[in-house]
Each structure stands twice: as structure tokens, then as C-alpha cells.
Amino acid sequence: MKRVIAIADRAASVSLKLLVALNVLFFLSFLAALLFAAGKAHAEIPTCTGADMLSALQKNDPATYRKIEAEAAATPNGKGLLWKLEKPGEKPSFLFGTMHMTDPRVTTLPPDAQKAYDAAGTIVIETTDVLDKQKMMVAMLKEPDLMMFTDSTTLASLLSPDDAAAMNAALDARGIPPATVAKMKPWMLSAMMALPACELARQSGGAPVLDVRLAEGAKASGKPVEGLETAESQLRAMASLPLAFHMKGLVDTLKLGDKINDINETMIVLYQRGDTGMFWPLFRAAMPEGTDDPAGYAAFEETMITSRNKVMVEHAEPILARGNVFMAVGALHLPGPEGLVEDFRKAGYTVTPVGL
Template sequence: MTVLLRPQGLTALLMGRFGNALLWLLAALHVAALSILLMTLFTISEAGAAENGDVTCGGKDILVDMQKTDPAAYAALVAEAEKTPNGRGTLWKIEKEGKQPSWLLGTMHLADPRVVAMPKGAKEAFANAQTVIVESDEITDEKKATGSLLAKPELTMFLDGKSMTDMLSKEDVAKLERGLKERGIPLNAVMKMKPWILSSFVALPACELARKAKGAEFLDMKLANDALKQGKHLVGLETVAEQLTAMSELPMTFHVQSLIEMLDMGDKMEDLMATMIDLYLKGEIATITPMMKSIDPTKDKNSDDGYAAFEQRLITDRNHVMADRADHYLDEGGVFMAVGALHLPGNEGVIELLRKKGFTLSPAN
């Protein structure tokens, strides 16, 4: 049963307790490798998810009630979002004089049919493209993705004899075991995995796990596979190892705490995920981060500093990598580029970085 909470109740429950988990949920939207891991490692949880079989997601958009019950807080949230450059729209046209137009799509790494459907104009843009760019082209080849993971086992596994349970209290071990069991994952099968791998299972709602178990492709994977089927040139901007390295460079304490906090959130995570998806479908990308921050209004300066460090490594650094590596292909024209939507907005977002490289970008939706 899904627990639907009023904004005040949700804030009271989350206040000061779930800061790391909220950041990790943002990370899950940024790093396609997490979805790749779910697909690659799904033999662990496929039976449980398939048995449940429910692909109808619960959750409630917390901003709908916030507009009624706390309009001042909602107005402040919207005002913060409006300060962010390029914060609206998920499909952008990329132009350069003398070149065929290209397109930039902000994605969510989900198999939700509403997300996979893409905004108006995206299908046509994809059909006309000669080159398709995604975060990682390894998402089209399970063996390649697995090989990439096995080449650097330190990114996914404890190699020093430790296990996840060594870092937790008995109470938290029991909590982790229950949370994984609900997702069809036995703790003994994954206890040697690093916490960010376990978090990739815990972060997504059961409906999304069920979709993946039934073979549904998340948006980026579908685009990459369709590109290959249609004979288009497929380009990956990052490797799975690079994406996981970015995650692993955040402190271990951050990841362990995030994992436990997400388990504590329970059904409330469905409300957060539902809100993020609704904002994405409306193209209100810049509202996602202030929405997440507003859930913990008591955050202190140290937590702001923590978010800044997180944002630098998981978002800004990778924005530059994406823009630099896409530059050559975009200069040729006829490209359809798809990366996580939260990489688009901001002064150092992919849109502004591409403008600095001489491209003209305008919202197409």
C-alpha cells in the first residue's frame, strides 16, 4: 500500500534525516550506468520482480498539494527554478551555419512508458539523424557492459574481505535484508557489492524493477538500440567505468548513509519519484533540484557544501566531458544527442557549454 503524505507531513518525516538519500536519487537521474547495472545484474532480482508483476507505479506529486497548502513555499521553489538558465524544455534544436540541424534530448533513465514516448518532435528528429549520441554506448551490449565492470571490480565489489554488513549495525543489516527481500534480492547474494550498487536496486520503485525484469528498455537504451537497428552511427560519450568512478569518488560514508536512508523512506520514495517524473514530463527540469532541497528546509551550511561537492563531481564535471566529446560530431550536423535531463540547465550545463563552442541552441518544446 502506498502512503500518500501531505507536504508538511512529508517534510516533517524527512527533515534532517534523508539529505544523502535525496542527493543519491538525483545521482540516479544523472548516471545511466546505474540502469545498465540493473540490466546487467538482473538475474539476481528478475524472479522476484517478475513474480510481483505489477508495473503500475504509485506515488503522488507532492507539489500539487504544496500549491494549495503552502503557496509561499511553492512560489519560492518556482522562483529559484526560474533563475536557472535553460531550465525549461527537454528537446532542444542545435544549429550551426552551413550544417544540418542537430537535436538534444534530456532523458530520464527509466522504462516508464510516458518517458519512453518522448516529447513532441523527438521521434521525427531521431528518424532524420545520421548519428545518435548517448551517455554510454555500452548499454546496447550486455557482454560489453559486464566486461567493463569486470575489468575494474573495485568499482562494484569489496575486494579486501569486507562486506556491506561490516559497515552497518545489526538493526541496519536487518533493515537492508528486508528491503532487498522485498525486491526479490537475497542479501547473501549481494553483500560483497559496494553500497552504490545496492542503492541502484533500492532507488527505483518496484514497478520500474518489474518493467526491467520483463525486458522493457529504459529510454536511453531504446534510443541506442533503435539507432543500431536503423543503421545509424552510435556514439557513447562516457564508459560505464567512468560513470561508476564518478560515483565511487564520493565518500563511502555518503553511500552507506544514503542506502539506509532510502530504505527508511519506504513508500515516500514513490512520492518523490512521481514528482520528479511529473516535472520531467512538463519540461520543468530546473524545478527538480529545488524541489528536492525544499524537502529538507533545515539544511545547514555544511549540507550546502556537501551538495556543492556532489554537484561538481556528478554533474558539472561530466557536463564538460559530454560537451567536449560531442563537439566534433555536432559540428558535422545531423545528430540526435540524448543525455540525462539534469545535465542540460545551468551556467555550466550542456546547453550553455555547447553555445560557447559556437552552436545555437533553442527550445523545441
């Protein structure tokens, strides 16, 4: 079937998984902004561009759109951002799915979520390390080999001449001198390339992503803020995936070029609708035939989502036992048979969507 959405001529879906990883791994948004801030100063925030791929698909290829809708509908807990957590003997708490972005459409909470957040006694985010830049830097420097090549290897040495030229051109376009990232591991550079220039500029200018905004607001109100992971554990998770996987992701992300804007715009639209179960079906349908990487995706999903979900539930339970908690984590952790909603049910909680 001819795809009406041409994301990239040969971009493999592994690149899309790395793009979405920015909203699975909170720590990456900090790194992306840090890399961007190392470049030349931008006097103005670039205008955000990008088209909603879903609207185009619905109009131009309704059959494929219906197929995506059916697959999304079959995803357990694939609709809704706010979920009520109840357990006998505990005051109810709430689980809320976020995007790690500064876009006003993301940082403005839906009314039900705002009400739950305002009434909560404790706020929980993925990691509180992001609230302390010095602590973040310590985590980054503690194990430099997780982020940097510590031998003679450089990024350019692992790329073909054409891909190296494409990387340098993309860096120049974002005001990043190629020499400053020559020794960085590919997943760090992918993190920067996977966000629109407008989002990177806002973050590097100090605008907080949604999770940080929630945590800072809670602290200003005198409420305790707790984390489920450390920046170090998030760093290790991403770095543990094979180098070949990350190199492929970097090359394919570069090939996407400006179409990254369309991907991010579409993710925001889906997020506003609470359609967390539609992310993967849409992107799979948008990819050219035969470019998927099942083994790479299986490793990615196990490392970046499934395993971390179990850790989050384990660390959240003693906090939830105190009751009246508002827990905010990346929305892509919520859906699916091994998502957080199901994992909390397995842990004995009654979990119900709010506002649907």
C-alpha cells in the same frame, strides 16, 4: 516552516541526490536491473504507486510552492527538454534530455522530439556500452574493487545493527537474498533501492529505458549510434565519491522506504512538463531543516554533473560537426550555469529551446 511534504523524518538530502543520480548516470539503471534480476522471479510486474508531491504542495502550501517556482525560474535553461544546436558551417543538430526509465510516459517522445529524432542522421547517447551486455559485464569485472569490497569489509559491518536490519528487510521485500549483496559497495545497492519495484521489474524483464529504446530504434533503421562516455568512466565517477557519502546515501535511502515511489512519480511529472530546473528546488523544500550536506553535494555535483558535462561537450563536438545529430542525455545535465546548454554556448553554438 512546517513542511507539508514529509519525505522522511530524518532522511538527509544526500539520499535524494543519489536517487536523482539514477537519472544522471546512465550505467546505474543497468546495474539496478541486474541486481534485481538476481533475486527471486516475479510472475507479474508490480503496480506502480506514488503521488505527485508537487500537486500536494501547490494545494496545501502555496507560499512554499511559489518560492520553488521562483527558484526554478531563476535557473538558467531550466525549462525545456529539446534544444536546437546551430553553428556556422554545420547542419543543425538537436540536444534532448532523457530519463533513464521505462515508464511509458517517459519513453513516448514529445512530437517535436520525435520529429527531430526521425529526421536525424546520427543518434548519440551517453554510452553505447549499455547496448552490449557482454561488454557491460567486462567493464564491471575489469576493476572489481570499484563495485565490491575486496577485503574483509562487508556492508553490514559498516552499518549499525538497526540500519543493517532495515537493509535486510528492504532486500527481502524486493526478493534479494542479503548474502548476495554483502560485499557490494553501497552505491550499487542504493541504485537498486532508489527505483520503484515496478520500474526494476520492467527493466529486469527486458523493457528498455528511453535512451536504449532510441539507440535500438536508430540501429534498426540503419542509422549510426555513437556514445559520449564509456561504462567504465561512469563507473569510476560514482565510485570516486567518498565511502562515507555513499554509506549515508544508502542509509537515508532505506529510511525513505515507500516514499521513493512519490519521489519518482514527481520526477516523471516534472519531466513531462520539461521543468528540469525545478527538481532541486522542490526536493530542497521537501527536506527537514538542517539535514543538508553542502560539502557532499558539492563533490557530487562536480563529479557527477559538471565534470562529465565538459567531457560530453568535448566528445560531442566532432560528431556534431558532421551535422544532423540527435543527442540524447540525462535531462539533469541540461540546466544551470554549468549545464550542457550553457556549455555548448561557450563552445560557440547557438542553442535555442524547441517547442516552448
